[in-house]
Amino acid sequence: MSLYDDIITKAKGLGFEKVYFTQPKTIETGNSRLVSNPLDLYGWTTCVLLLAYPYKPFCEGEVVSGYYLASNESYHKLRDFITWLNDIGIQAKRVSLPVKKAVVSANIGTVGRNTLLRLKEYGSRIVLYAVAIDTCAPLSYNEPAQPCGECRACIDACPGKAIGETPYDYIKSKCLRYYMEDDEYPTWVKENVNMYLGCERCMFACPYNEAVGTLQPSDEVRQAFDFDRILSGDIEKAIQYVGSNVDKKRLMRDAAILKENKK
Ligand code: SF4
Numbered sequence: 001m002s003l004y005d006d007i008i009t010k011a012k013g014l015g016f017e018k019v020y021f022t023q024p025k026t027i028e029t030g031n032s033r034l035v036s037n038p039l040d041l042y043g044w045t046t047c048v049l050l051l052a053y054p055y056k057p058f059c060e061g062e063v064v065s066g067y068y069l070a071s072n073e074s075y076h077k078l079r080d081f082i083t084w085l086n087d088i089g090i091q092a093k094r095v096s097l098p099v100k101k102a103v104v105s106a107n108i109g110t111v112g113r114n115t116l117l118r119l120k121e122y123g124s125r126i127v128l129y130a131v132a133i134d135t136c137a138p139l140s141y142n143e144p145a146q147p148c149g150e151c152r153a154c155i156d157a158c159p160g161k162a163i164g165e166t167p168y169d170y171i172k173s174k175c176l177r178y179y180m181e182d183d184e185y186p187t188w189v190k191e192n193v194n195m196y197l198g199c200e201r202c203m204f205a206c207p208y209n210e211a212v213g214t215l216q217p218s219d220e221v222r223q224a225f226d227f228d229r230i231l232s233g234d235i236e237k238a239i240q241y242v243g244s245n246v247d248k249k250r251l252m253r254d255a256a257i258l259k260e261n262k263k
């Protein structure tokens with residue numbers, strides 16, 4: 001087996017179903033927290049691994065986003081993966097690249113009208129990471145585009161009318177997700193909150209996500225996010241599922257709103 005195969009096998013074993021070996025290059029970030037070129041940080045980079053961790057979302061109408069659980073789970077798996085790379089003698093560092101742009105620039109995925117990146121087989125139900133390594137040459141990809149065509153399902157599903165004809169027409173301030181880090185929501189956002197820390201209407205509407213299917217949350221997950229439990233300040237179990245970066249006040253804020261909206 002080649003080193004490429006070893007890396008792919010290890011990554012898949014950890015849940016990263018897709019691994020791409022891409023060229024390190026400058027990508028416009030538009031966000032000061034992101035790195036535009038891994039070579040600026042790690043001059044030894046020969047290749048950037050783009051890794052996709054697919055997940056099945058919880059059924060529409062559930063108040064917990066499967067994305068948060070997958071994101072927390074994959075974060076820990078990524079650390080195991082990087083440790084393994086280091087153990088076999090490869091320098092490897094996670095890089096906060098604008099991964100969506102990196103994937104598009106490497107001809108791997110397509111961005112839809114809902115501004116979400118989608119990959120063949122997994123739609124936009126993926127968590128993405130970039131890892132700079134000092135081994136392997138980049139490979140070329142030419143995945144066929146997955147155009148939106150005549151579909152307008154996400155435009156119709158969006159409560160804020162944030163989505164337009166092209167991804168460039170998306171208006172942040174009309175998207176519920178834009179307000180998730182605020183302590184208080186505007187009234188129209190409050191009225192449309194239907195899950196903790198997010199909104200997935202444009203994901204559920206997208207036909208490219210249908211084949212992924214859905215899951216029922218386990219009883220443990222439901223209990224962890226029970227509105228009264230969260231409102232009492234007992235968030236320890238919920239944090240175990242979604243990671244300690246999630247703010248306690250915001251979970252409590254959403255529990256109070258959801259309790260009202262789901263009556
Ligand atoms: S997340 Fe919700 S509010 Fe934001 S674009 Fe999608 S459907 Fe609209």
Ligand code: SF4
Pocket residue numbers: 112113114115147148149151152153154155202205206207208
């Ligand atoms: S719902 Fe339709 S228009 Fe929106 S991103 Fe998916 S395919 Fe494109």
